[in-house]
Amino acid sequence: MNLQTIKDTVEMVAKSNGKIVFLAGAGISAESGIPTFRGDQGYWTIGSKNYHPEDMATFNMFNLKPIEVWKWHIYLHKICNHAAPNSGHYALVELENILEDRFSLITQNVDGLHKRAGNSLERTFSIHGNLEFSRCSHECTDELYPFPKIDQERDKDADLSETELKKLYCPKCKELLRPHILWFDERYNENYYKLQSSIALAKQADILFLIGTSGVTNLPYRVLSNACYANSYIVEINPAETNFTNIVADYEKGFIIRETSSTILPKFVNAFKQCI
Numbered sequence: 398m399n400l401q402t403i404k405d406t407v408e409m410v411a412k413s414n415g416k417i418v419f420l421a422g423a424g425i426s427a428e429s430g431i432p433t434f435r436g437d438q439g440y441w442t443i444g445s446k447n448y449h450p451e452d453m454a455t456f457n458m459f460n461l462k463p464i465e466v467w468k469w470h471i472y473l474h475k476i477c478n479h480a481a482p483n484s485g486h487y488a489l490v491e492l493e494n495i496l497e498d499r500f501s502l503i504t505q506n507v508d509g510l511h512k513r514a515g516n517s518l519e520r521t522f523s524i525h526g527n528l529e530f531s532r533c534s535h536e537c538t539d540e541l542y543p544f545p546k547i548d549q550e551r552d553k554d555a556d557l558s559e560t561e562l563k564k565l566y567c568p569k570c571k572e573l574l575r576p577h578i579l580w581f582d583e584r585y586n587e588n589y590y591k592l593q594s595s596i597a598l599a600k601q602a603d604i605l606f607l608i609g610t611s612g613v614t615n616l617p618y619r620v621l622s623n624a625c626y627a628n629s630y631i632v633e634i635n636p637a638e639t640n641f642t643n644i645v646a647d648y649e650k651g652f653i654i655r656e657t658s659s660t661i662l663p664k665f666v667n668a669f670k671q672c673i
C-alpha cells in the first residue's frame with residue numbers, strides 16, 4: 398500500500414467530518430529516549446534481592462513495601478521528566494488543534510509527554526494512568542494530585558528524607574498517596590483509566606491510527622477489534638511488526654506504514670491542513 402493511497406483515504410475521511418482516533422504506545426516514547434523498563438533499567442534492588450518492573454509496579458508490592466515502590470516510581474518519573482517530546486508528539490498536538498472535537502488520543506504511555514507537548518487532558522485518554530499525577534491509595538477521594546515534588550537529582554537508591562516522605566501522604570485523609578498508574582495486578586476501569594470511554598471512541602472512529610503500540614495488553618486490543626467491528630479505517634504506524642499486524646493486514650480497510658511516528662505523523666499534519 399503506497400503512502401499516497403493512505404493519504405487520500407485520510408483526506409476523504411477528514412473532509413467528511415469523521416472522527417479520528419489515535420492509539421499511542423511505547424514506540425512514540427521510545428523515540429524520546431524513554432526505555433520500556435523491561436531491561437536492566439527497570440530492575441530494583443532491595444537488600445540483596447533484585448526485583449523486576451513486574452514486581453515493583455504492583456499493588457501487592459505497594460502493600461508490602463510502599464516506600465520502596467514510591468522510590469522506584471520517583472526514579473521512573475525522573476527519567477520521564479528528563480525526556481522531551483519528539484516530532485511525533487508535536488504532530489499529535491497539531492492534529493488536535495486542526496481536528497478539535499473530532500480528535501481523540503488514547504495512550505498507553507504514562508510518561509506525560511503528550512501533555513507536555515500540548516495535547517489537552519480532555520481529549521487524551523490515559524488508559525494506563527499518568528506518572529505526572531498521584532492519588533489517595535485509600536481512595537478517600539477520586540481527586541488527582543500532582544506527582545510529589547522530590548529532588549530530581551537525588552541518588553536512585555538514596556533513602557527519602559523526612560520532608561520528602563511527608564509529601565507522599567494524602568492531604569485529606571493522611572494515608573499514603575500512590576502513583577496514578579495502572580499496576581500489573583490491577584484491572585482497567587472507567588473512573589481512573591477510561592475503559593468504557595476508550596471502547597466508545599473506537600466504535601465511533603472513522604479512522605483509528607495505531608502508533609507505536611505492540612498490542613500486548615488487553616484494552617488496546619479491544620479498541621482495535623471494536624474499530625474493526627465498526628468498519629473504521631485502520632492505519633498501523635510502526636517500524637516493526639506487532640501483534641496487531643496480522644489483524645490489520647487481513648482487514649479490508651487496514652493500512653500498514655512501516656515507519657516511525659516521528660517521521661510519518663508530521664506528513665499527516667500537512668495532509669489534514671490541506672483539506673480542512
Ligand SMILES: [Zn+2]
Pocket residue numbers: 533534535536537538567568569570571572
Ligand atoms: Zn486520602
